[in-house]
Amino acid sequence: MLFHIVLTLFFAGYVGSFLYAKIAARLRIADRLNQQERNAPVGGGIVVVALFVGATLFQASNGSQSGFEWSRTFFIAFIALYYAWIGHSADRNNMPGNVKLSLQILPAASAAFLIFRPLVFPTEFIYVHPTNDLLYLKLGSVVGLCFITLSILACVHSFNALDGADGFATTLAILYAITLEIILLAWEEPSPNLIFACLAPAALLAGFLVLNFPPAKLHLGNAGSLLIGFLLAALTFCVFSYNKYIRPVPIFCLWTLPAIDLTAAILRRRTQHKSIFAPDHDHIHHFLERRFGKGAPVVVALILLQIPLSAAVVISYKTGSDAVSLGAAVLYWTALPLFNLFGRNELLQLRSCIRARAVESNSNAIEGAADQDGRDENLSC
16 A cells, blocks of 8 residues: 555656656746756755645545644644745745744744644653663753754754755655654554655655756755755654653754754854855765765765664664664764764864964963053052
8 A cells, every 4th residue: 555655656746846847947937046047957846845735635634533633734734835935935036044044933933832732741851771761851841842943943954955966855855754654664553644744755755856866957946945854854753752752862863964064064154254054065965075976976975874874763763772873873973073074174173263262362361461460560660
């Protein structure tokens, strides 16, 4: 049954993307990632948006679920459309990063408030030790709401920043959705809505990837990358939370690569005295392109980087030991800069800035002491 659904959605994603590319090229009404380049690949992520929302609402309306599950599905679809509108506006009007982020605060907070209901179930972190003992950390309602909101914003923004190499963000999204789907299929009491919600984007994006794979005829664009980033963030929290309990370690592990890229971008821009929203070409996909070459090699490198993290998340769920996910995430945060795969330059720049500030602080202290000594001598005279 799942095979037929996957095959249908795959062909829907491919045919929809193909027709959109042809019609957009003919009418020249599509969003373009760079409006100065008339031959640039069009942003076709809106196809994934429309197909996913339609398929999800159709499945939820025909499946058996409680009123809460239906309302949660409806809210996710509605907020996804809102993100698509933000992305469409950004593609058409070259929207600044700070404006784009500010527009995301309301839908992210709405998702945290309406879908996860932290005010009804005050949020608690849960960590599973290898000995199967549980460790709880109570965040409460307000802190839990802020945490979920900021986490969704960070996930969406970090995923949006990765849509710069052909097939890169699309492949990462498929890997995320497949990881969540494997975990859902292992549930003792599976949720049909969640299973379909993770299956649909993987199949649709696989069809879209045919045209997005290097050399791309379609890009996700802001509409597609913002929607997919929000959708994956919401689904990740849905999979690793139950009422008030959230397992943050597998979430942190699964989103390690975008988190590292976002952290490095913030450090890089701050040490260069630039706005954190200033665009550059030093993201992880740019680094991998310079190291391994453009096209298929960068996609293969991404797959090889992400598979161990996804495997660690699945193993953590199957064994009940979050230490596996935590170890994998910490290993990536330390090994990538150590072996100069990504992030070393940002750390070196940060160290240089810290040293420069320390030297400046010492110089100011010495000058201040000298001035004080001079005033003391004048007073004694």
